[in-house]
Amino acid sequence: MFSANNSFFNFCQTVGSLKTLKILPSNLNFFDIKKKEKWEFGFEKKIKEIINNYPIPNTSFFDYLSVLKFIFVTRRSTVFDLVGDSNIYKEFWEPLTLAVMNTSPKFASAQILSNVLKVTFFRGRKHCLIYQPKENWGKTLIEPAISFIQKKRINFNESLKRIHFKDGNISELVFTKRVIKIKSSDRIIFAIPPTNLNKLFPEFKLPSNYNTILNVHFKLSKKDIYLFDKKIIGFINTKSHWMFVKNQYISITISDANKFNSMDSKEIANIIWKEMCEYVKKKINYKSFQIVREKKATYIQSPKNIEMITNFKKKRFPYVFAGDWTQNRLPCTIEASILSGKKAIEDLV
C-alpha cells in the first residue's frame, strides 16, 4: 500500500496497530517479460538523482523530464494525453497510473495523478513510503478498527435499504433489521460507495462505471519461494502488474482488470503462473492458489467522472457524504477514505 501523507499512519496510531505495520524501502523492482530486462527504480532517491541515473534500460536524461508535464495540467487531460508518447510510458507511466488509480492511463485523469505526484514524488523520499502489514491487513487495519469503533456503539451487518422523507428532511432510515427515526437534532453521514448511494438517491448524478481489481495468491513450497528475490516486483508487458512476496505466498495484483471478469479462476491462475515461471526462469509448481476479484473496486477515475463528483460536491445537503470517492483531488485509496472521514466530521461540527 502506498501512502501519500500521514493520514494512514495517524489512523494506525489511533487504533493502536502501528506495531503490526512495516515500512518497506521505496525501491521498486521491475521485470519486462518481453525484453527480459530487470531494473530498479528508487523512489528513495531525490528526483535529481533519478533523472541523472536513468534507471530504466535504454533511456536517456530527457525521457525522465516527462515528469515535468505534470506541474501544470488541464482538467480534461488524461495521463495518456500528457505522456503517451514518452519513451518511459510502458515502463513507468502506465504501471504507476494503474497502481495509483486502477484506471488505464488512456482514461485516467492527469490532474489526479499530478496531485499525487505533488504530494509524494515532488516532496521527496519521506513522502513516498510503502506500508505493508507484518502479517496481514486483518491484523493491521480491519480488526483494530472494528474493535475501536465497537466501543462507540456501532451496529454491524445492517444495510440501509430505504430513506423516508418528510417536508424535505430525512424522517426515517430503514435498515434490514430496524427502522431508525430521525430527529431534527440528529446528524447523518452516508459513508457508502456511489453505486449503493445511487440506489437510495436515484436522482444523484454519480459515476456508474467501475474497474475490477484482481488478486491472485499462490502458496509455494519453502524452496521455491526463495526464487523470488525481491519483495515487490512490477511486471511489464504482462497480464500481471505487481507481485508481493510474503512468507510462503506470492500475491499478484492486477488493476483495471475488467477483462478477467468472465474468465474462470483456473484459467486466470494458469496465465499468471506462466508469467511467474518466466520471472524465475524455471518451470515450478505452486501448492495451491486463491483468486479474489472485486468488480467494483473503484470507479473509473476519468476527467468526466471527476467532474461529475466535483459538480455533486457543489450541491448543498442537510447531511454529509464520506468515502474515498468524495476526495476527488486524490485517487480512490485508503488515504482518501480516511481524509474523507475527517472532513465529514469537520463538516458536521
Ligand SMILES: Cc1cc2nc3c(=O)[nH]c(=O)nc-3n(C[C@H](O)[C@H](O)[C@H](O)COP(=O)(O)OP(=O)(O)OC[C@H]3O[C@@H](n4cnc5c(N)ncnc54)[C@H](O)[C@@H]3O)c2cc1C
Ligand atoms: C482489491 C483492492 C485492493 C486495493 N488496494 C489498495 C491499496 O493498496 N492502497 C489503497 O490505499 N487503497 C487500496 N484499495 C482501495 C481502498 O480499499 C478503498 O479506497 C477504501 O477501502 C475505500 O474506503 P471507503 O470507506 O470509502 O469505502 P468502502 O471500504 O467500500 O466501505 C463502504 C462500506 O459501506 C457499506 N455499504 C454499502 N452499501 C451500504 C448500505 N446500503 N447500507 C449500509 N452499508 C453499506 C459497505 O458494505 C462497506 O463496508 C484497494 C481496493 C481493492 C478492492
